[in-house]
Amino acid sequence: MIEFGTPAFWVALIQIIGADIVLSGDNAVVIALATRSLPPQQQRLAIFWGTFAAVAMRVTLTVVAVALLKLPVLKLVGALLLLWIAVQLLLPEEESEGGSAVGGSLAAAIRTILMADLVMSVDNVIAIAAAAKGNFVLLMIGLAVSIPLVIFTSTFLLKLMERYPVIITVGAALLGWVAGEMAVTDPLVADAVKANASWLHTAAPAAGALLVVAVGKWLAARAVTTEEARPLAEIGAAADTAPAPPKESAMHKILLPVDGSPASLRAVDAAIAMRDWFRTPIEVHLLNVQHVLHQDVGQFVAAEDVHGYQQEQGERELAEAKDRLDAAGVSYRPHVVTGDLPAEVIAHFAREHGIAQILMSTHGRSALADALLGSVAHGVLQRAAVPLTLIR
Template identity: 60%
Template sequence: MAVLTHPDFWLALAQIILINIVLSGDNAVVIAMASRSLAPAQQKQAILFGSVGAIVLRVVLTFFAVYLLTLPYLKLVGAVLLLWIGVGLLKGGDADDELQGHASLGAAIKTIVVADLVMSLDNVVGVAAAAKGNVTLLVLGLVISIPLIIFGSTLLLKLMERLPVIVTLGAGLLGWVAGEMAVSDPAIADWAQQRHVLHTLVPALGAIGVVLVGKWLTSRQPAPGADPTAA
């Protein structure tokens, strides 16, 4: 268990926790919307069973993602995906999907599982990248995501609204992890290993780039209620 005393282990775990914190907000919205028409007792059941079902599917996807990230060039593709996710996190351009409330407990659970599975791609890629193949970190990251999604996401949404810097830090972290993923791709790992500066420079550029591009795109968006056709 010497790995537990290594600083890199705790740094990676902190990255996984922050990624889960930042990226679990939409999942809470889906859970709330899908179960809002149920009776209070059924709401608790829908949240519990729907979230557990989604977590099980996420476990399978994450382990699959870890395997894929061992193949040449796929880490480069994953790095681009993480950069896109990070920019989108700051841009906030995702439309609020209108989810109909379900009177049926089964229908609500199905909606939660399917919607969470679709939206979990960012979590899966982010956690798999931050874990760097470490199964212990991977399992801890998945375990941590369970209470975040079931109990804490609504609170986290409010916290991010009051402290927007959390979103910026999370987006920058995704950019950093994307840079780390890119330079560790099997196709260029040997070449990058001979140029140690890249292992700091590329992640730093990824973090800075995500924040700058995300903020720039945000500044170009029309203000709420503004006429987008106005000059």
């Protein structure tokens, strides 16, 4: 049993919080989709009671899972499941098609939040139960810290993980490490490992982390190659004004990826300042990439609601850029697309639309820091077949 306050306790606590963060991305989105058609007062009630019920259910399931993992063989099975979950974390999310519409009542919204969380939290429960290592005090502290963090900052965390993909890689490696630890502590093999192969307590977690990253990256590369052959699908009103596949044009096409952040708006200002540099008129394409929702979301939310939500978010993030271009008298075409890998989507869009130049911002770090953190700008630099101008 891990004692409170020891280094092992703090390491396990970090593992619980980390696992909860990387595996709980779409919770806030599900809540928003389930309540978007309700009156404001009912929205607040649905969010409160739906979240309360989902948290209570998740804590109960995790406590049960911790108890079950004390039985022989179940830790070995759980380790295999956790390895699979970790590898899936590194793969591009498949677009949710959407299902039946959510009923327009308070009870229906609460039921949707609860059922969606039940389906989407299975991997979360397994990972946290494994990281807790049978310590209920550790489990409760970890959940008390991580659940409010996920509920109230999940949109920010999603943006952070999209901007810095290395967070996902580290999270997947963490799950692989926990899987290795869980496997060698199963009651079926624990005594034999302790007596004859104690080195496995270090080697198995390290092997689990390396295996997850290697297999996950390999499968992700194959998935990206397949995605490159598919045309990008735009959503909402932006799709109606999107240009056809590229034709010969006398205009200089500039792509401005915008996520609503102050950094991305610096690139918009730079494009306005640079417009007189070109001998031919410029054609500005504003691109916003929306996060692909967890595939299980589609079981509970209608496709039109999913697309409507993504369109609203995209338009909100493009609004300031559009205002600045309008004020400067620069014409543009807005585009909102979905994708799990923003850098790949940006490069793909540039190929499809015959873009001559991509203009985007960085956060002022060195090239080495960008490479280590895996920023979107660095990813576009690796993938784009056209000139990329970075604005600091």
